[in-house]
C-alpha cells in the first residue's frame with residue numbers, strides 16, 4: 001500500500017513534513033477503523049465514534065489519555081491491536097514504514113531518507129537506514145527482556161498463565177512505548193507496594209523517553225571493542241539531553257515529595273515516599289502510568305507536574321512536550337542573555353545560536369497553544385483551571401496522566417486534546433512547517449556543533 | 455539630602471542600576487514612614503506594619519493593590535500624602551530627583567544623566583535633561599486639565615465643594631499615574647452609568663500608560679511649525695508601542711465582552727457592554743481602576759485578563775508588566791522564526807536582533823517569576839489557581855485589579871506580591887542587572903534602529 005501511494009504524482013509533490021503528517025493522519029484513520037471493530041470489543045459494549053477516535057489519536061501519539069476505560073471496552077484481541085498501534089506510533093510511522101522496506105530488501109532512495117530524517121529530527125543523511133534498523137533492534141530487544149521479566153513475575157499476581165502473559169505483554173509495550181494505557185483498570189496502583197514491578201516499569205519508560213539517538217550511542221559505546229571505544233565520544237546532544245532528563249527526574253521527585261509532605265505523604269514511610277515520588281516524576285517525562293491516583297495530590301503538585309509534563313521527554317523519543325533539549329537550550333539562552341550575550345560553553349562545546357532561537361520559538365509557541373487551549377476549554381468545561389491545565393499539559397506532553405476529567409469532557413474539548421496530542425507528538429516545528437517547504441535560513445551559521453530540537 | 459548622599463564614596467561605587475534600586479528602596483522606606491504616621495489616619499484606625507509597607511510599595515510602584523481599604527484607613531491628609539507618593543513613583547524616583555536639580559538650577563553631570571537614562575530606558579545621552587523637563591511638563595499639564603474637569607464635574611456627586619475637589623484631585627492623580635487607588639471605597643463603580651467620567655478616566659489612564667516618549671513625540675509633532683512638522687517622523691518605538699497598545703485595548707475589550715456574553719453582560723444594553731468591556735480592557739494596561747466588581751466575571755475572563763495584565767503597559771510609562779513593545783517583539787520573533795529566519799520589516803524598518811532576543815529573554819524570565827510566585831502562593835493560600843494567577847499578574851503588571859483575596863493573604867504571599875510589584879515596575883532587565891555592572895554585549899550589532907524594551 002505504501003509503495004503504491006508513492007507512485008501517485010500528487011504525493012510526490014508534498015514536502016517531507018507534509019508527507020509525514022499525511023501518514024500520521026492515515027495511521028489515525030486506520031487505527032480508528034481497527035479499534036472500532038466490534039470483534040475487538042467486550043460483549044455488549046457501546047462506544048461512540050469520538051471516543052474511539054480519541055483512543056486512536058491517543059495510541060498513535062502514545063499519550064494514553066482515554067475518555068473510556070480500556071479494560072471495560074476491549075477484549076484480549078483489542079488489547080493486542082491497541083498494543084500494535086502504540087508500537088507503531090512510538091517508533092514512528094516513517095521508521096516502521098522504512099523498516100518494512102528494509103525487511104523487503106528494497107533500496108531506499110533519497111526522498112524516503114529525507115522523510116525519516118524529518119520524523120526523527122536527524123540532521124545528517126548518512127547512516128539513516130542504519131539508524132532505523134537500530135531503532136527497531138533496540139526497542140524490540142528492550143521489549144523482549146521487559147516482556148520476559150514482567151510476564152514471569154506477574155504469574156504470582158494473576159490466576160492463569162495466559163492472563164499473566166497478556167498483562168506482561170501489554171504493560172511492557174505500554175511502558176516502553178510510553179503510551180501509558182492500562183488494562184488493569186487502575187494503572188499500576190495494584191503494584192503500589194511492589195517496588196520490583198515499579199523499578200522495571202520505570203526502566204522501560206526511561207528507555208522509551210530518553211531518545212533513540214541516546215540509546216544507540218550508548219549501545220555503540222557498550223559493544224565497541226576496547227581500542228575503538230577510546231576514540232568514541234558522546235555527542236553534545238546525548239550529553240545535554242541525558243543530563244536534563246535525569247535532572248528533571250531527580251528534581252521532580254524531590255519537589256513532588258515536598259509539595260505533598262503534609263498531605264499524601266504525611267503517613268508514608270521513607271521508601272514509600274521515595275518510590276511514589278520517583279515513579280510519578282518519571283511518569284511525567286511521558287510515561288503516563290502511575291502507582292497512585294494523582295488527583296489525591298495537592299493543587300500545587302498538579303501545577304508543578306503540569307510544568308514537568310509541558311517539558312516532556314527527549315527528542316526522537318516516544319514522548320512529547322517541548323522536549324528536554326528545548327528546555328535546556330531555553331535555560332542556556334536565558335543565562336546567555338543575563339550574562340550580556342557572552343556565548344556559553346557546555347561540555348566544552350558551543351551550541352548553535354540558531355538552535356537557541358529555535359528552542360525559544362518552540363517554547364513560546366507551545367505556551368501559546370497551551371494557553372489558548374486552556375482558555376477555550378475553560379469556556380466549555382465547569383472544572384477549575386488547575387485541572388484543565390493538568391489535562392492540557394498531559395495531552396501536549398503526550399503523558400496521559402489525568403485528574404479524571406477527560407471522560408467528562410465535551411466533544412470540543414476532546415478535539416482540542418486530540419490536536420494537542422498530535423502537536424505534542426510530531427513537535428511544534430514539524431507542525432508549523434506543515435503548510436510549506438522547510439527552508440533553512442542560512443542566517444546564523446557558526447562553526448559549532450548541531451543540536452536536535454523539538 | 456540627595457546631594458549629600460552623592461558626596462559619600464560608597465554610593466559612587468554603585469552602578470547606575472544599583473543606584474536606582476537603592477533610591478527605590480529609600481523611597482519605599484520613606485513612604486512607609488510617611489503613611490504610618492497616625493496623623494494621616496482616620497481616628498481609631500489600627501494598621502499593621504506589613505499592610506502599610508504593602509501600600510507604600512504599591513504606591514511607589516503605582517500598582518494600587520491594597521490589603522486594606524484606603525478610604526477607611528486614611529484621612530484627607532493621608533489621601534494627599536498617598537497622591538504625592540503615587541506621583542513620585544509614577545514619574546520615577548530619578549526623574550523627580552533630576553527635575554528638583556533642574557529647578558535648583560544645578561548643572562547635571564554625566565553620572566546623574568546615566569542614572570536617568572537607565573530608569574527611563576533611553577538609549578541616547580543627548581537631550582536627557584530636556585526629556586525629564588518634558589516629562590514633568592506633560593504629566594502636570596495632563597493632570598491639571600484632568601483635575602479641573604473632574605473636580606468641576608464631581609460637584610454634582612458630592613455634598614460639598616471640598617469633597618468634590620479632594621475626589622477630583624485624588625482620582626486624577628490615581629488615573630494619570632496609573633496607580634489605581636481609590637478613596638470612594640469601591641473604585642469607579644459609583645460612576646458605572648456615567649460615561650463622561652469613564653471617558654475622562656480612560657484618557658488619563660492611557661496618557662499615563664502609553665509611555666512618556668510617545669507623549670513627548672506627539673507633543674513635539676503637534677506644536678511644531680508647519681514646515682518643521684513635515685520633516686518630523688515618529689520613531690519606530692512610538693509606532694510599534696502605540697499600535698500594540700491600542701490593539702491590545704480593542705482586542706481586549708472584544709474578548710472580555712465575548713467571554714462574559716452569557717454571564718455578566720447577558721442583561722446589559724449595547725452601550726453598557728461597550729463601556730464595561732472597554733474600561734476593563736483599558737484598565738488592564740496598568741490603570742487598575744474599575745467600573746465593576748471584576749470577581750463577577752467568568753473564570754475564562756480572569757484568565758484572559760491575567761494575560762493582558764502580564765503584558766502590561768508601554769515602556770517608560772507609569773505601568774508595569776513585560777511591556778507592550780516586548781510583547782510585540784516576541785510576536786515578531788516568532789513570526790521571524792516561523793518564516794525560516796528571514797528578517798522582518800515593520801513600518802519600513804528592521805528591528806535589532808539584539809532587541810528581539812532581549813524581548814524574548816524578558817518574557818521567559820517574567821514567566822518564570824510569575825510561575826514560581828503562583829507555585830509558592832498556591833502552597834500558602836487556599837484559593838483556586840485562577841484567583842492566585844489573577845492577583846500575581848495584577849501585581850507584576852502593576853495593574854492593581856483584585857478578585858478580593860489580597861486582604862486575606864498570608865504575610866509570605868504579601869511579600870511575594872510586593873517583590874512582583876517591584877520587579878514589574880523597575881522592569882526585569884533592571885532587576886537582573888541589579889547585582890552587576892551593565893555591560894553591553896557587542897555581539898549582535900547591525901545597522902538598524904534601536905528599540906526600547908522592558
Ligand SMILES: [K+]
Nearest residue numbers: 063178288399
Ligand atoms: K504517555
Ligand SMILES: [K+]
Nearest residue numbers: 517632742853
Ligand atoms: K495600577
